[in-house]
Amino acid sequence: MSAKIIDGNKIAEEIKFKVKSELTVLKENNKNTKPVLVAIQVGDNPASRVYIKNQKASCEEIGIEYNLKQLDNSITENDLINETQKICKDPSVTGIILQMPLPPQINAKKVQMLISPDKDVEGISPINLGKLLYSDIKPLVAPCTALSVMECIKSTGEQIKGKEVVIVGHSEIVGKPVCLMLLSSVMESATPTVCHIASKELSYHTKRAEILIVAVGKAGLIKGNMIKEGAIVIDVGINRVPLKDENGNPVIDEKSGKPKMKTVGDVVFDEAVNIAGYITPVPGGTGAVTTSILLQNLLSLYKTQVNS
Numbered sequence: 001m002s003a004k005i006i007d008g009n010k011i012a013e014e015i016k017f018k019v020k021s022e023l024t025v026l027k028e029n030n031k032n033t034k035p036v037l038v039a040i041q042v043g044d045n046p047a048s049r050v051y052i053k054n055q056k057a058s059c060e061e062i063g064i065e066y067n068l069k070q071l072d073n074s075i076t077e078n079d080l081i082n083e084t085q086k087i088c089k090d091p092s093v094t095g096i097i098l099q100m101p102l103p104p105q106i107n108a109k110k111v112q113m114l115i116s117p118d119k120d121v122e123g124i125s126p127i128n129l130g131k132l133l134y135s136d137i138k139p140l141v142a143p144c145t146a147l148s149v150m151e152c153i154k155s156t157g158e159q160i161k162g163k164e165v166v167i168v169g170h171s172e173i174v175g176k177p178v179c180l181m182l183l184s185s186v187m188e189s190a191t192p193t194v195c196h197i198a199s200k201e202l203s204y205h206t207k208r209a210e211i212l213i214v215a216v217g218k219a220g221l222i223k224g225n226m227i228k229e230g231a232i233v234i235d236v237g238i239n240r241v242p243l244k245d246e247n248g249n250p251v252i253d254e255k256s257g258k259p260k261m262k263t264v265g266d267v268v269f270d271e272a273v274n275i276a277g278y279i280t281p282v283p284g285g286t287g288a289v290t291t292s293i294l295l296q297n298l299l300s301l302y303k304t305q306v307n308s
């Protein structure tokens with residue numbers, strides 16, 4: 001059996017279409033305000049440069065203004081806190097994203113926690129995360145990657161209620177919030193198990209998962225024989241590994257003389273695709289959906305701001 005591929009690009013396009021349609025109407029009815037996302041970047045890390053370029057393009061495509069606030073790599077933690085708080089208080093700003101990585105003199109979590117919940121486009125402020133605990137309160141925004149995982153699962157049309165779900169990885173932006181989202185309904189929750197680096201016998205858990213979510217960052221961690229037949233497999237991992245030819249030798253880039261690299265997830269896709277019922281590819285799976293969720297979160301913040 002070959003698994004059905006969960007097409008993250010298609011899901012992302014559908015979300016973007018809905019966000020754009022709703023934003024267009026809101027902007028038309030609120031001509032004195034506009035949705036503005038401010039990205040704070042400290043230094044000029046090449047990885048965050050790529051994210052910023054993609055975020056800017058996605059925002060502009062659907063009518064959100066994107067402003068980049070670039071700060072010097074040597075900025076002190078106090079100065080960054082002051083800058084962040086100043087932007088938070090600016091009524092013309094809809095949402096704020098603090099780009100990672102930050103230089104070593106900055107405690108990233110400390111600064112992130114100061115972003116007010118009503119400007120927290122990444123859904124990671126303590127108040128927004130805390131609301132995930134309640135079955136009867138819908139948080140205004142939630143962590144983008146966790147919501148992306150939920151969208152990928154829902155796109156299969158399969159019921160989540162009562163399902164055995166195993167989540168591998170217990171980060172604050174994926175594993176933990178996904179677990180809470182799966183428990184968010186009083187009557188229709190799944191039965192999640194969360195595994196992590198200290199879990200014993202990982203395959204004991206993964207093999208019984210009807211829905212398997214993997215967010216670790218280790219290529220090849222989940223092999224085909226660790227997956228239950230017909231499972232929904234959501235691979236969140238993003239890993240860069242050397243590209244190999246058919247003999248297993250690294251492919252060398254003629255121009256640079258360096259090994260060519262490719263992006264893979266945490267799941268051995270070629271094995272899993274023959275066992276799972278559904279699977280997200282990497283790239284083109286959850287990662288593709290995550291950016292569109294950022295736009296959806298911004299829309300939620302904008303809606304609240306224009307209605308307040």
Ligand code: NAD
Nearest residue numbers: 145169170171174196197215216217236237238286287290
């Ligand atoms: P993290 O890096 O903060 O933590 C890794 C998690 O994996 C921890 O819970 C750790 O206990 C667990 N872990 C490590 N080794 C393990 C092992 N051998 N067995 C079981 N568990 C193990 O996690 P993160 O920030 O959620 O990132 C995880 C991966 O997801 C990374 O590859 C990251 O690049 C990727 N990611 C993807 C998206 C997306 O949109 N697709 C977004 C964010 C992160």
